[in-house]
Amino acid sequence: MAGRIEDYALIGDMQTAALVCRDGTVDWLCLPRFDSHAVFAGLLGSEEHGFWRLGPAHASDAEPPRATRRTYRGESLILESEWDTPRGTVRVIDLMPPRDGAPQLIRIVEGVTGRVPMRSALRMRFSYGRIVPWVHKHEGRTVAVAGPDSVWFDTEAETYGKGLTTYADFTVAPGDRIGFTISWQPSHKEPPPLPEPEQSLEATEDFWRDWVEHCTYHGPYREAVIRSLITLKALTYAPTGGIVAAPTTSLPEEIGGVRNWDYRYTWLRDAAITLSSLLRTGYREEARAWREWLLRAVAGDPENLQIMYGIAGERELGEAELDWLPGYENSAPVRVGNGAAHQLQLDVYGEVTEALHLAHMTGLARNDYASLLQLKLIRYLEQHWDEPDEGIWEVRGPRRHFVHSKVMAWVAVDRTIKLIESGDADGPLEKWRELRDDIHRDVCEKGYDKERNTFTQSYGSKELDASLLLIPQMGFLPPDDKRVIGTIEAIQRELSTSDGFILRYPTSGEEEGVDGLPGDEGAFLACSFWMADDLAMIGRVDEARKLFEKLLALRNDVGLLAEEWDPRLKRQVGNFPQAFSHVPLIDTALRLTASGAYGG
Secondary structure: OOOOHHHEEEEEOOOOEEEEEOOOEEEEEEOOOOOOOEEEOHHHOOHHHOEEEEEEOOOOOOOOOOOOEEEEOOOOOOEEEEEEEOOEEEEEEEEOOOOOOOOEEEEEEEEEEEOEEEEEEEEOOHHHHOEOOEEEEEOOEEEEEEOOEEEEEEEOOOEEEEOOEEEEEEEEOOOOEEEEEEEEEEOOOOOOOOOOHHHHHHHHHHHHHHHHOOOOOOOOOHHHHHHHHHHHHHOEEOOOOEEOOOOOEOOOOOOOOOOOOEOOOEEHHHHHHHHHHHHHOOOHHHHHHHHHHHHHHHOOOHHHOOOEEOOOOOOOOOOEEOOOOOOHHHOOOOEEOOHHHHOOOOHHHHHHHHHHHHHHHOOOOOOHHHHHHHHHHHHHHHHHOOOOEOOOOOOOOOOEOEHHHHHHHHHHHHHHHHHHHOOOOOOOHHHHHHHHHHHHHHHHHHOEEOOOOEEOOEOOOOOOOHHHHHHHHOOOOOOOOHHHHHHHHHHHHHOEOOOOOEOOOOOOOOOOOOOOOOOOOOEEHHHHHHHHHHHHHOOOHHHHHHHHHHHHOOOOOOOOOOOEEEOOOOEEEOOOOOHHHHHHHHHHHHHHHHOOOOOO
16 A cells, blocks of 8 residues: 655655655656656556565565655755664665656665575556556666566566566675666657666756755745755746646545546646745746746637646646556546536636736836737737636635635736836736725625625635635735635634644535535645635735744655645545645745744
8 A cells, every 4th residue: 555645755856756755665757758658657556557666675574664764865865764774774865867868767775784585576567557668778777668668677687587577685784886777769660779777866966056055045944945945946837938737637636536636737826826936035047947937838829718728838637537556545636637628717818917917017027929918818818807707716616706716817817007107018007906905895895795804715605715815915905905804804714724724715524515526625735725825915924923933834855745734534635745735835935034023
C-alpha cells in the first residue's frame, strides 16, 4: 500500500516530477512530462503498478523501514533521506536534474557509518501500471521497452531480475557512493547518454542556489516561503511556461470517496495566482514565460476561453477512468484528463486580468498583444457577466449566479480601466466605468443577505462560500465595510471545522450537494489562508498569525501541502503538492510581514 499523502516528498526537473515516500519508494513518476502516462503508478494502486524502492535491506519487502530523518539539501529540490540501522547509517540522495535532453531520476547511495546492506527494487510498468515492458540488456545497460517508450536503468551495482522486478543487493561503508539512474527516451531513438550522477548533483545544486538568490522576501517566514516558491517553480513546465496545479491525479479529497480529479494541467486561475506570488517575490522571468504561454494558448480565440489547458496549450483534455487502478486507498475512480475544461467559469477572466495587471505594474516589458487580449476579454464579459456559471469550485451541478464569479468579473473590468487610465491601452473608458458600477451594484443587491449581514455563495441562496473572503483582497469593498466583516464572521461560524480550518462550502454527505457530487471533503487549505489574510486586514492580526502558524504546522516534514486537510482523520488529502495551497501561504506570509508585527 502507498504511504500517507504527507509521507511523500517532491523531486522534479521542471518538466515532470516524482514522489518519494519516507521508506525510499518512488510511487509516482510520469515520463517524459507531467501529463504523460505514469511509469510508477503504485501511488494509485499497489506495487504491481510500478515502483522503485531504494533503502536498507529488510527481511520483509512488504514493510520496508522508514527513513529516520529526511530533508531537502539547503534551499533546493534535492532530497536527502537517512536511515539509522543496527549496522550503521546510510543516506540516499534523490534528484531530477533540470534538463534539455532525456529526463533522469538519479539516486545516490552514500555510506555514513558502519556497513549497511542495501537493496534496490525497480518495477517499471507503463501506461499507469497496465503494461509490463520488455526488460533486457543492451550493451551492458538495462532497458525497459513498450511501444513508443523506453526507460534505461544504469548503475555500477550488480543487478538481477526476479518476479518481473530488477534488483540490486549491495553493501555500503563510510565514504562509499553508488549511483542509480533511470532515463526516458523514445524507443525508436538511440540510447540516452550514460548518466553522470555526481556531476548532475553538483549542477542541480548550483541551479537551485542561483534561482533562490533572486527571492526578494527576507521576513520571519522565509523558510516556509522559500520552500513554497521552490515547489511552485517545480510545477512550472520549463519548455512552455505553463504551470500545473499539481503533479498528481486522483489523490482523493475524501479517503474512499469519488472526488478524485486530474490536476496535471494548467488552470488559468491557479497559474495566474501562482504568477502573482512569484512576481511579488522577485521572479519576473517566470511571469514573462507564463504570459507568453497564455497568449499562445488563448491565441485569437478569447471568446472561447477555457478554464484550463494542457501544459503546452492543448485544448482537448478529455476525461477518462482507469478501471485497472483501484485508486489511492481504494478511492475510485482514478481519472485522467479533466471534463471541467469546457465549463464556464467567469471568475477566470478576473484572475487572468489581475495577473496581467500585476505583471504590468511590476515593470514587465509591455506586450501589445497582452493588452489587446485584455480588452477582448472585457468585451466578452460585457455580454456575458450576468450569466450563471460553474464558478471557482467547478461544480458539476446546475449553473448558478456565483457571487465570487461576479466579483472577479468586476476585477477584470476594474484592472482594465486602470490599464486604459495609465495610457497603455485604448478603450471606451466611460462605458466600462458604467459596466464596473453595474456589476458592483448587482452583487451588492443580489448577493448580500441583509438579515444575516453576509454575502452568500450565489444569488438568492443561503449557503456561504469561502471564496467570498476574496472580496476585500480584490478591492471590491474595503476591509472595514460592515458587510465584509459580517461575511468573515459568518464564514468563521458556519464553515469552520472543529480545529479552526475553513471549508469551501457546505457538503451534504451521502446526498448530492451544491456541487452535484455525493460525499464530503476536507478543509480546503487555500480558504484557511484567505481567512488569515482577511483577519489581518480587519485588524485581528494576532488571530491571523495564530491561524497562519497552525496552517504551517500542517505541512509535512519537508514543508509540503496537499489541497486539503481532513479534520476527522487528521491527515492531508487531495492532490499533492498543490499550488493552490502554497500560493496563499506565500501571500499571507507577505501580508503578515508587511504588518510589521513580526520583525519583517
